[in-house]
Amino acid sequence: MSMVCLSDFEAYARKYLPKIAWDYFAAGADDCTTRDENILAYKRIRFRPRMLRDVSVMDIRTKILGSEISFPVGIAPTGFHQLAWPDGEKSTARAARAMDTCYIASTYSTCTLEEISAAAPGGLRWFQLYIHRNRAASQQLVRRAEALGFQGLVLTADLPYTGKRRDDVRNGFRLPPHMKVKNLEGAFEVCKMSLTFHSLRWHVPHERKTTGLDPSVTWNDIYWLRSLTRLPIIIKGILTREDAELAVKHGVQGIIVSNHGGRQLDEGPATIDALVEVVEAVRGRAEVYVDGGIRKGSDVLKALALGAKCVFIGRPALWGLAYKGEEGLQDVLRILQDEFRLSMALAGCASVSEIGQHLVQFSRL
Amino acid sequence: MSMVCLSDFEAYARKYLPKIAWDYFAAGADDCTTRDENILAYKRIRFRPRMLRDVSVMDIRTKILGSEISFPVGIAPTGFHQLAWPDGEKSTARAARAMDTCYIASTYSTCTLEEISAAAPGGLRWFQLYIHRNRAASQQLVRRAEALGFQGLVLTADLPYTGKRRDDVRNGFRLPPHMKVKNLEGAFEVCKMSLTFHSLRWHVPHERKTTGLDPSVTWNDIYWLRSLTRLPIIIKGILTREDAELAVKHGVQGIIVSNHGGRQLDEGPATIDALVEVVEAVRGRAEVYVDGGIRKGSDVLKALALGAKCVFIGRPALWGLAYKGEEGLQDVLRILQDEFRLSMALAGCASVSEIGQHLVQFSRL
């Protein structure tokens, strides 16, 4: 099997992962419209490539919140990496460090933050946080992450309850017995519940006892988080100019335009479409990133042209892991890197700083 | 078979109903364009979900014409429920009451109004009326409904003649001998004709003798209806601002934006598209509801965001009946309820009163 582009890794993962794991990673909410729109929306954006520029020396490095990365693609937070590869998040951390980019470790990792740190010392990592009803547990996670050298705190804002992913309900998805959400282990009893999904009604918001996450979180909790840590706070899951404005007002350093890979509210906007209005509202007062639907280096170029400072990949990283663990994820990142560099050159940009909105237009279709 | 979403019930019904019954329920007029557009039009509406709102306590109750229901989804009037389940409309009535919502019983029920009432005493029910050439028969129906405690009178405005549903013509659709349109039995001879469909020309409006319905009904007949009953009058089948204005002017209390499930004039507007202009024209002078194309809880949220007070489901209710009678219909309603609540939460609304047009936008596609 020749691994030429990201869809080759997708095909591999679909073929070799256990169905229940593939389904979990692939799942979108309801009709999966938003999951698929994330990809389709990129195709509606057309380049306006410029010719005869000197692109003999290409510089694709960039900085996010002051840290340099080798190219503007990081690893989005996704859960349960052991479902894709035995070493789980340790492999992810190693691949990200090898490729000199940022890895956002999920609360729902199957390795502890300590294991992740030990696996790839010195790598640039951010920690993704859900706020639990048990605030002490969340506080403890934040402090562990900061102590371990994580350099950013990513608050996921779009999951007061879990979206309805039909295949997970059909499969009765749960982690295999030998995997655990290790970061939460022992920390609080209630959260075991949140990882056990029951039949038809598992997704129902009014059955409060089944989830450890706190659906009462509001913008004021940003202040609470701020009081816990000196780390920059990045908010993930923003899709409107109104919320972008609120995020800036509450002092976040970064915003990840995200719809959770189309796994939460179906039929919201594609992230690349939402990016435009968020960037416009933020007016440079915070860094804006985007995830969802990135499948080619040219998608990265489009996102940057529309104002993203960096993109994050979710499922493609898992496909890379499923292919060959750390090495497979490096392959995925390297392909994206090569494609991004080539797209830049063919569009007439020799460095990231030359990328701008003049490079793209929305197709009439 | 795992019943996770409404299309699972559809698949069940398609598989287990007799073909002639499935075809009758599924039928759309002519090319079925409008039937299908009802669904597709929802997909062209995108949410603008808001984050970090306190959605820990969800309130999804609403009121229609002063009566509280558990969530803004009622049962639209459809005929011949015994084709789906032996107990027919009695099961429908029981399920609606169990789920604490409104059931609009059809003139073309296979149980009498009396049987329906007795099956679920105390349930909130409206009665759907066609005006017959024999006005005395219609008058008698209205009085029976009022006496039995029905709380609203729904006048169907879009069926001066029956639409051309090709499969019904091909199948020579008629009720099996053991089923009857009981509400009309004995009341007038002519209406037997209306339920016997003949070959090619059954749908032809100029063959007056074949139908008991009165194609000469006009807006003035609203006054006649008003003279018969103190029940609120809801008009069903309005698709334009002009007719919405006329409905208000003639004093109706409610309007159901409907195209009869795409079974009458093909290639009219999808109901969710028509809703916008009707709501705008009505300017709060009557309650506006919508039916057609509701397949997910998020569709309900979209309809409410665009100004509907409540939606009504037609075919999905029949699929529920076909699955397990009263219990199956409850399953359908419960799934919609759970999905609606979850969609609200994920869009950032804790109560129905927070739903508004800011939540949606029409897609460029």
Next chain:
Amino acid sequence: MSMVCLSDFEAYARKYLPKIAWDYFAAGADDCTTRDENILAYKRIRFRPRMLRDVSVMDIRTKILGSEISFPVGIAPTGFHQLAWPDGEKSTARAARAMDTCYIASTYSTCTLEEISAAAPGGLRWFQLYIHRNRAASQQLVRRAEALGFQGLVLTADLPYTGKRRDDVRNGFRLPPHMKVKNLEGAFEVCKMSLTFHSLRWHVPHERKTTGLDPSVTWNDIYWLRSLTRLPIIIKGILTREDAELAVKHGVQGIIVSNHGGRQLDEGPATIDALVEVVEAVRGRAEVYVDGGIRKGSDVLKALALGAKCVFIGRPALWGLAYKGEEGLQDVLRILQDEFRLSMALAGCASVSEIGQHLVQFSRL
């Protein structure tokens, strides 16, 4: 086989006609884009149906150039009816008379004008004319038609050369030996050539010797035609406001908006789209008709709503002939008539005079 709608007749004809005949009738130019667009364009038009109008008495009669017809659907000129049914145009004439509508007989009929007249005395008929290099031959045809009681002269304007219909080239289409273009027989030698199609280059305009039609015809030839006959002149094949204006200026009585069933220049406008601009340009100074893509009674209603006085059907008439000759064509017309009447009623119109542009809107899609 149950004949419920026009596509049933299409399916029949595709199945039972010889392939070479089916292909000839079905053919569109080049990629057949315009042929198919003629149909698709109707689907982009949405009705705005009005409710509660008295539609108990329906009047669907109309007049074209002063002659009353039973409903606004006539038979467009198409060639070689014997390919569809042994009696050819004689059956067509009988069916049109039986249904009390207008039949436009083609120059390329396989019966003579005399045979057509004799088959259905008293029927309303127009004669379709191509202008030949041999003007005397054309003049003779006009005079024969007028003498035989044809009541209109339809000049086809869009065939200076024959369009490139790939299947006809592949099939080496020619009439079977026992069929003849009888109207032209003996009249002039050159025209035999025009009916013999050779291999690859048959369609090439610069090979003048292969066609009897005159590609040098201009608007001034309308004056010449006018000098030959007192019959009203209808011009067929107009697609732009500019040409509509010229047609009116040159004194035609009627315009048929037509793209020759998509058989001439591919990728011109669908006729229903072109109708709008032609009607606007004509401003009532001539009657405007349309052909192409009519497949349902509601298509007729749309065409009338957009300003057509009458529509003409081409291929559906041939399918009817292929099904059962005169009787089959009557079936087709009767279905269209019933569907048209029903559509009118369901849209809230009791007579043709109530049909107007308010009934339709162009879909956003």
Next chain:
Amino acid sequence: MSMVCLSDFEAYARKYLPKIAWDYFAAGADDCTTRDENILAYKRIRFRPRMLRDVSVMDIRTKILGSEISFPVGIAPTGFHQLAWPDGEKSTARAARAMDTCYIASTYSTCTLEEISAAAPGGLRWFQLYIHRNRAASQQLVRRAEALGFQGLVLTADLPYTGKRRDDVRNGFRLPPHMKVKNLEGAFEVCKMSLTFHSLRWHVPHERKTTGLDPSVTWNDIYWLRSLTRLPIIIKGILTREDAELAVKHGVQGIIVSNHGGRQLDEGPATIDALVEVVEAVRGRAEVYVDGGIRKGSDVLKALALGAKCVFIGRPALWGLAYKGEEGLQDVLRILQDEFRLSMALAGCASVSEIGQHLVQFSRL
């Protein structure tokens, strides 16, 4: 097999060419979106055909940079014609001369410029140039071309690096041992590298050693080219008004709007869409041509209506070669010529000078 239209030749080539050759010719970059859009974009343009014009005498000749050609279709530069037919570019040159049109010979020919010239003395030919790191080599090529009577110099501007064509990577595409890029043979060592593609990373711009082309070329190099030759300079690969303006400013005589057949940056504009803005920017100060997506004579007519002076065909020429070498390419050109003449006539134009923007409109779809 009946060769009626260009897709017949495509089907033939797909069937009979070795897979690696077919894939190489067919390849588009990445998802092949732009390659396919080149074709689809033509379908979104609708004609506004005019009737009753005298089209008895058709004149389809035109001039490009002062040289008359038999119709406005030339042969675009494509590489490796021996992959399609043993005689390679010699056959191409002969066919172009036979059809009295212009052939742009590629740097990457498998025959030398001298062989090409000798094969068809007196034919109108331009030479396509890539600028190599080894400027002396490029200079030598220009001088050879000029000496051999080539009448134009086409600088390809859109290939600082080769686009990522997945199938070529998968196939490990390279020329068979018996074929050579003869024009470059011996001229410089480094360019052998550029024709040997290695595994996954062959396309990576920063691996400079693998390509002989110079990615540092800028607009100033036009002045350098100008200093080498008196031939008119045509720049190929322009897609924006900004670059069109720069091209004019740097004194080019012609611009070919091209996206390299969708083989370079995927998801740029279709060439026919880009043509409009380029023509507008150029305002007649240079001739504008277009390639990509031409499949029918009517596509040529559309391109001319939108301002192109001439179009060039790439893949269809290769299909013609693959079919029957020189003779097959003549067939392709003759079909295009016949179709173009017929389209003009059916649109109401008797000569190229009558073609204008009034003939087309962009479809709403």
